Structures are given as C-alpha cells and as structure tokens.
Amino acid sequence: MQPILEIKNVSKEFVISHERKPYLSFGEKISSIFKGGRDSREKFLALNDVSFNVEQGDTIGLIGKNGAGKSTLLKILSRITPPSNGEIISRGRIASLLEVGTGFHPELSGRDNIFLNGSILGMKKKEIQEKFDEIVDFSGVERFLDTPLKRYSSGMQLRLAFAVAAFLEPEILIIDEVLAVGDMEFQKKCIQKMENVSRSGRTIIFVSHNMAAVKKLCTKGILLNGGEVKYIGNIKEAINRYTEKFESYETDFDIPVRVADDAPGYAYKIIVEDLDGKPANNFPVGAGWRLRLKVKITHKVKGFIAGIGMLTQEDEGLRTCWSDSYDLDEGEYEFIFSERNIYLASGSYKLILGLSARMVTFQYLENCATLRIAEEIAESAGNIKFAKDVGIILNPMEIVMSKM
Amino acid sequence: MFLALNEKVLFSTFVNHRRSGMYYLKISPSKSRFSLNIKELYNSGELIYFFTWRDIKVKYKQTILGFLWAVLQPLLMMLIFTFFFGRVLNVPSGNLPYPVFVFAGLLLWNLFSGGITNSSNSMIANANIIKKIYFPRLIIPLSSILGSVFDYFMALIIFIGIMFWYQVNVSLGYFVSALILSLLLTTLGTIGPGFLLAALNVKYRDFRYVVPFMMQALLFITPVIYPVNMVTNPFVKILVYINPISGAISLIRNSLSGLAPDYTLIACSTASAFILALTGLYYFKRTESYFADLA
Numbered sequence: 001m002q003p004i005l006e007i008k009n010v011s012k013e014f015v016i017s018h019e020r021k022p023y024l025s026f027g028e029k030i031s032s033i034f035k036g037g038r039d040s041r042e043k044f045l046a047l048n049d050v051s052f053n054v055e056q057g058d059t060i061g062l063i064g065k066n067g068a069g070k071s072t073l074l075k076i077l078s079r080i081t082p083p084s085n086g087e088i089i090s091r092g093r094i095a096s097l098l099e100v101g102t103g104f105h106p107e108l109s110g111r112d113n114i115f116l117n118g119s120i121l122g123m124k125k126k127e128i129q130e131k132f133d134e135i136v137d138f139s140g141v142e143r144f145l146d147t148p149l150k151r152y153s154s155g156m157q158l159r160l161a162f163a164v165a166a167f168l169e170p171e172i173l174i175i176d177e178v179l180a181v182g183d184m185e186f187q188k189k190c191i192q193k194m195e196n197v198s199r200s201g202r203t204i205i206f207v208s209h210n211m212a213a214v215k216k217l218c219t220k221g222i223l224l225n226g227g228e229v230k231y232i233g234n235i236k237e238a239i240n241r242y243t244e245k246f247e248s249y250e251t252d253f254d255i256p257v258r259v260a261d262d263a264p265g266y267a268y269k270i271i272v273e274d275l276d277g278k279p280a281n282n283f284p285v286g287a288g289w290r291l292r293l294k295v296k297i298t299h300k301v302k303g304f305i306a307g308i309g310m311l312t313q314e315d316e317g318l319r320t321c322w323s324d325s326y327d328l329d330e331g332e333y334e335f336i337f338s339e340r341n342i343y344l345a346s347g348s349y350k351l352i353l354g355l356s357a358r359m360v361t362f363q364y365l366e367n368c369a370t371l372r373i374a375e376e377i378a379e380s381a382g383n384i385k386f387a388k389d390v391g392i393i394l395n396p397m398e399i400v401m402s403k404m
Numbered sequence: 405m406f407l408a409l410n411e412k413v414l415f416s417t418f419v420n421h422r423r424s425g426m427y428y429l430k431i432s433p434s435k436s437r438f439s440l441n442i443k444e445l446y447n448s449g450e451l452i453y454f455f456t457w458r459d460i461k462v463k464y465k466q467t468i469l470g471f472l473w474a475v476l477q478p479l480l481m482m483l484i485f486t487f488f489f490g491r492v493l494n495v496p497s498g499n500l501p502y503p504v505f506v507f508a509g510l511l512l513w514n515l516f517s518g519g520i521t522n523s524s525n526s527m528i529a530n531a532n533i534i535k536k537i538y539f540p541r542l543i544i545p546l547s548s549i550l551g552s553v554f555d556y557f558m559a560l561i562i563f564i565g566i567m568f569w570y571q572v573n574v575s576l577g578y579f580v581s582a583l584i585l586s587l588l589l590t591t592l593g594t595i596g597p598g599f600l601l602a603a604l605n606v607k608y609r610d611f612r613y614v615v616p617f618m619m620q621a622l623l624f625i626t627p628v629i630y631p632v633n634m635v636t637n638p639f640v641k642i643l644v645y646i647n648p649i650s651g652a653i654s655l656i657r658n659s660l661s662g663l664a665p666d667y668t669l670i671a672c673s674t675a676s677a678f679i680l681a682l683t684g685l686y687y688f689k690r691t692e693s694y695f696a697d698l699a
Contacts, residue, residue, distance in 0.1 A: 014697070079431055079538035080696045088431040102536045105458060107465040112458075119454040120537055148465075171427075 002091060004203055005054035005077075005172060010086035012047040012072050012227075046072040048227040049086070054172075056092075059204040061218035061235055063211070063242050069227040070207045074098060074174055077205070092171030092203065095122055099176070101161030106150035110141055110160055113149050117164045131167045139163035166193050173197060177208040191217065211239050249281035253369035255353065263362040264301035265328075267353055269294040270369045275338065282372040283342060285394060286381020289371075290338030293353070301357045302327045306335045309352035310344075311366065312392060318349065343394040346375040346387050445540050455547035459522070460554050474558035478514055482507045482566075489629045498631060499661050501570045507563050508656045509628035512590045514559065516626075516649050517619045519552035519591075523598030524615045527606045527695060534696050541692040542685075545602040549594055556587070567660075574660055582659035586652035589670075589677060593648025596680025599688040606698050607691070627653055632669065645669060648677035 047069045054060060062070050075081045077088065078096035103120040104113050114135055118128040128135075136142050139160040141152070149157060175194065191213055198204050198217060208214050214221070214235065221238025223231040231238050253270040274280040275288040283289050293306055304327070309320040323335055349371045355363040377384050383396035464470045482503055489495040490502030497505035523545040527534065530544050560583075567574070605611040625643040627635075632654050635641050644650050651673025654666050 075696065076431065080535065082433055082693045083431065084433055086432075090427075090429040090431065092427055094429075096537065099536045103530075103533045105462060107462045108458065112461070116454050116458055119451050120533060120539065122539070125450050125454075 001056065003053035004056045004058075004090070004092045006089040007050060007052050007054075007077075008086050008088070010047055010050045010073070010076060010083045010088060011045060012069075012076060012081070013084040014044045014046055015042070045227050047076070047083070050224075050227070050229050051086075052222060052229060052232050054203060054205070056171075056203060057201050058220055059198040059206065059218045061214035061221045061238065062205060062207045062224065063209075063214060063221060063238060064224035064230075068224040070224055071098075071176065072227075073224070074176055074205070074207060077174055090172065093122075094172045094174060095168045095170035096174035097121075097165050097168075097176065098174075100165050101157060104149060104157065104161060107148055109148055110145045110152070113160065114164055117161065118167075121165065121168055122170075123168065135163045135167055138166060162190060162193075170202075172203045172205070174205045175207065177210070187213075211243070215239060249372055250370065251279035251281050255365065255368055258365070259363045264299040264304070264357055265295055265297035265355070266363055267293055267295045267306070267355055270351065270353065272369065272371060275340075281370070282374045284374050284376045284378035284381070285346060285387040286341045286343060286384050287378035288338070288340045288380070289342055290336055291351075291369075291371075293335040293337070295333045295335065295355065297328045297330050297333060300329055303358040304328050305356050307352075307354040307356070308337055309354065310371065311350040311352060313348060313350065315350075316392075318344075318392065320352075341378075341381060342373065343381075343384065343396065344371075344373050345390060345392050345394055346373050347392075348372045441540065445542060448540050448543055451539055452543050452547050452550070455543060456550040456554070459548055459551040463551070471558065474555045475562050477555075478507065478510050478559040479562055481510055481514075485510070485629055495630050496634065498657070498663075500572065500657065504566055504570050504572055504660065505631075505657065506629060507566055508660060509626075509653050511556065511559050511563055512586060512649050512652050512656070513623065513626060513628045515552050515556040515587075515590050516594050517622070518555060519549040519594035520598045520601060521615055521619060522548040522552060523594070524601035524605050524611060527602045528609075528612070541695055542599070542688065545599050545688070546595075549591065549598050552594070553587075553591065572660055573662075575662065578659045582655045582665075586656045589652040589655075589674060590649050592681050593652070593673070593677035596648070596677065596682070596684035599684035600680075603684075603688040603691050603695075606695050622647075626650060631657070632666070645672040646676045648673050648680060 050069070050073065062073065064070050072081075074096065075098070076083050077090075077094060078098065079094075080096075080098075101117060103117055105116065108116065114132065115125070115128055118135075119125065136145065139156075139162075141156050141160050144152060144156065149160075152160070194204065194206070194217055204217070206214065206217055218235045220233065221231070221235035222229060223238045223242055231241050251272045253272075255266075255268050255270065257266050257268060259266045269292075271279065271292040271294075272281050273290055273292065274283070275290060280289070291308060293308065295306060297304070303325045305322050305325050307320060307322040310318040312318060321337055350367040351369040351371055353363065353365045353368045354361055373387075375388060377387050381396075383398075384394050387394065464473055467473060469476065485506045486503045490497065490506065495502070500508075526544045526548040527541075534541065534544070601611055601615060605615075623629075625640060626647055627644060627650055632644060632650060635644050645668075651666070651670035654669050658665050
C-alpha cells in the first residue's frame, strides 16, 4: 500500500527583513526601486530538505526545540503556506488543528460559533447539525448557548472550541501543541480524545513539547533540529535523542543585576551541582545536591542574610531557606546551600533568590534558576516508591504494619 | 461519553477508507500559473455563506436599531443629498423627483463603495484565521462583498417605498430587468477593485489609508448626485464612461424615466468592469499563497 502522506525534499525559505516589519509599505517598495533595490534582507531556511513517509494509521510525534521547524512543517502540510521547494503528496483528507477555536467571534453566540467554527474546520452544515447535540454535550456549555461568546470564561471558550474540533473526522489529523492549554482535566480530556482517534486507525501528526504526552500517544517519532530531520523511527529513541542532545540541563545561571544604587550588594550567579561539586541538574529523586550563590558586596553591610526559595511551575510557594545573619565587608562571597536528599517529585521547580540586610530586602528575584528533578529515584533515596503524579514533596515516613 | 464517541469515530473511519482511495492532493511550491479552481470554490459554498452571515450578524450586533441601520443609512444620505444638491444647488434630475434620482444612484454606489471598502479590509480582519487554517482565500473578500449585497437588498426595499411615495410610473419589465442587470454589473465592478485591494492590503498596509480617500474621489466621477449628461469636460467624461457603475446607475434611472438605455455607456462600463474583475482575480490568485506569511 502506498503511504498516505509523502513528504519529498521539502524546504521553506523565509526572507527576514531587517526592519523587522512583516509587511512592506508601498513607499519602501518604490524607494527601493529608485535606490536600485539595495538588499538589506537575509534568507533563512526554516526547513531544509525534509523527506519522510507517513503510513496509514501512524501516530507520529514531531519533536524538536523551538525554532526547529515543527510549526512550519505543520503549516505546509495544512496548506496554509506553500513550500519553497519539494512537494507533498497526500492520499487522505487532512484536517489541521493548529489552534482550537479558529474564527470564533466574540460577538456571536455559542450556537453561532459552533456552526462558524465547524464550517471553517471543513465540516458541512448538515454534519454540524447532526452532531450539534453531541458537541454541546461534550462542551458542557448548554446553558449559555445563546449568550455571546465574549461573556464566556476563557475555560468555557476553550471547552467549546475543543468540542467542535473533537468531532472532525479527517483521515489525517494534524495537531499542534495548542491543545496543551487549559487546566489538567481539560488536557487529560484532549489526550484521551486523541488516543481514541488514533485507536480508530486514523493517521495523526502531533507536535508537542510535552514528552509524556508524545510518548503516550505516538508510535513513531520524528526529531527536527535546525530545519532538518535528525531522526525518524521509534518514538522512545526519538525522545531519548531529543532530551540528551537538545535539552542539556543548565547548571549555571547568571543573574541580571537589578538592585537599587544604594543597595549594599548583589547576587550575580547561581550554580547548581551535585555533592561532589560537579555541575549537575536533573537530580534523581532523593539525591543530594547543592546550590552555590555568588554575591558581591559593594558597601559594608550589617545583618546580611541570603535566602533561596522554590516555586512549583504553577507558582505555588514550596519552601524557603535562609542563611545566618552576617556582618560583611566589601568583597565577593559565596553561600552554599546543600541537602543530602531532595524529596521533591519529578518535574522542574523555579528558584527564588532574596538578599536582605537588617530585615530589609534589597534584591528579590523569582525564577532566577531552574531545579530539575528527574523521573528516577536515587539509590540513596530510602523509602520513596513513587516519584511522579503523587504530589510535590515526597517525605518518606516510617510506616509500620502489624497484624491485629 | 468517550465510548459513545469512539464508536461513531470508528464507523466513520471505515466510510472514509472507502473514499480515501479516490483522494489525491499534491502540495507544491506555488508557481505563478493562474488557476481559479472553481470546483474548490463551489465546494466551499457553505463557508461563503457562513462568512457572509457572520459579517452581517456582527455588523449590527449590540446596536439598538439593528438591521434598521442598513435601511437608515442610505435614507439619511438621500435626505442630505436631496437637501444640498436637489434644493440648494438645484442639480437637474431629468423628469424624476430628485430624491428618487439620487437614491437610485446611492443604491448602487453604496454597494460599490461598501463592497470595496469591506473587501479591502477583509484579509487583514481575518488574518488570524488565514494563518491557522486553509480554505480558498477568495472566500473572504467574496463574502464581504456579499455582505454589501445584503445591504443593497435592504436599501432596495426603501427605494421601492420611495418610488410609491413619489408615484413614479415605470414599465415593470424594463424596471426589473434594469434592476437585475445593474446589480450584476455593479457586483462585477466591485469584485475587481475589491479583490485587488484585498490582496494589495495584505502586502502594503498603505492601502488601508488610500481606500477611504479613493472612494471619496471616486464619488465625484460617478453620476450619483448629478446626471451623466451634465458632464461636458471631455476628460471627466472619459472617467465617467470607464467607471464600472456609471452604466448601471444610468440604466436604472433610464428605466425609471422611461428612456431607452444608454448602450454606449453600458458597454463601456461593462468592458471596464470585466477588465477590472480579471485584473483583480489574477492578482489575488497570484499572491494568495503567501498571505499567511505576510498577514
């Protein structure tokens, strides 16, 4: 059987205008004619000779860091923008969801928007009418059907938008990571829905930075970097290569100096490392780690305290650690915060930095560095059994069972 | 819920499989080759309808008078024009009462100028959709022109009311065929500049400022407030004759006055409407594939 989608030597070139204007003004065009068309523009290859085939029923995860060309490839597949070179042959109808709720109009009612959005996505009016009740049911906004969309909460708009998209029935479905918006429940719903679609034998091309979702959904992976295909094949291997190669974990964080002129000093660097002093990040759960905070004192100071804190990705405060209070002369100092076992669940955490003197804070910075906890448990971790999706702080408690 | 959904999805996949043997699409770099792809446009008929319907609905949303505005606008313009040009300046209007004379002109002029203005802004107004999903791009300016056609029909109701008020005697067959032909001619004349400006506006935003100014200037070389035969300056006369809606306006007025149609004028207008329509279509189709990159 012939592949459902053949991508042959596709390239896409963009011309970058250095005036940073995405469009031209007529005057510029005219003046450039008179100046002999002095070219201050530069070419940029967003995709470079990309070729691969997609078989019927494949679920493909397209991964790569920002700017790797993922979105450009999706746009070409969706026929939004043409390739500069090469060609694509499709043997199935393509529907693309680069955004949910495309064409939603705030002034129109929910009912009107279902029809408008459905039609833009390529559904026939009859089809929408047949599925209307199901769409409304799925979205859970039946009470507000005749209310203008602008009065909906953003969550309601999102649910309505996804409900319409969920009833698309193309042979090839292209999904951008936009589906990863919304609350946890909604994301789960999206992923569950996509799993259903893929189980029904349809072909899916899925772009996401959420490796867990990609792993769960896709069987094949395509790794893009710098507009080129770096790997095609098994999804696990693709993800491994992606995390190894492109997501090198930062350990050195420079701190932009942002203190008042009369502040006695500032912190300029944070280094994250293991207990042996080797730069590291992405620690296994329960491993030891330390953080070195470099501070420059510019004016003699009394009652100086350095503190670090942690936030979850959702900006919930997790913990704060303060140093003792010191009287310091001018010069450079280093504060080392260390811990034998870090009992935080897998994920990444934002670090906060705070410097104060005599209880007055003169430098405070949220998200000055990132601490990553890997999806594995250190040998030294002790009694930890689960490290993922069970909360944030994992404290091994002694648990005793006895027979009554 | 999901289970129920899944069955439905599964079922339709089989249906699609059978169809998928037929489906073949090739995506390749856009050549400057010109193809209208009427079939695709025809298949998108519903989308044209939905866009037009959206534009009309949104236009009069949150207004107290709602659709009445479509009727009130030309009516108020007629009153103003009648006062200044009919009463104060005594512009001749043949054997027709000036309000009927000027409304006949305004009816088509509003379709023309409204259609061009809406159409030229349409691509930018819908940029977020263009960047996210594919459909024949022509649908957007086309449906915005159709929105103006809707306004035309609203105004037409008032026009017929005014004709009764002034007891204008017409031969019904002549009048109705003049109405239909003038509508077709004006729409054709609107499509050309409308498509051209829609495409130009994506690339050169200057046209956003040029269009309102251009429409004001165009009003003076269009026989809306004055009759065609009042123009004696040969240069202006040429401009009036190649104006695509001069023929349409004169056709309606002649049918009201019981005069024979001015065939030369109609021929000139039709020819220029065709040339404009082809130019507009050609330019639009040639540049449309890059709209998403520029918008």
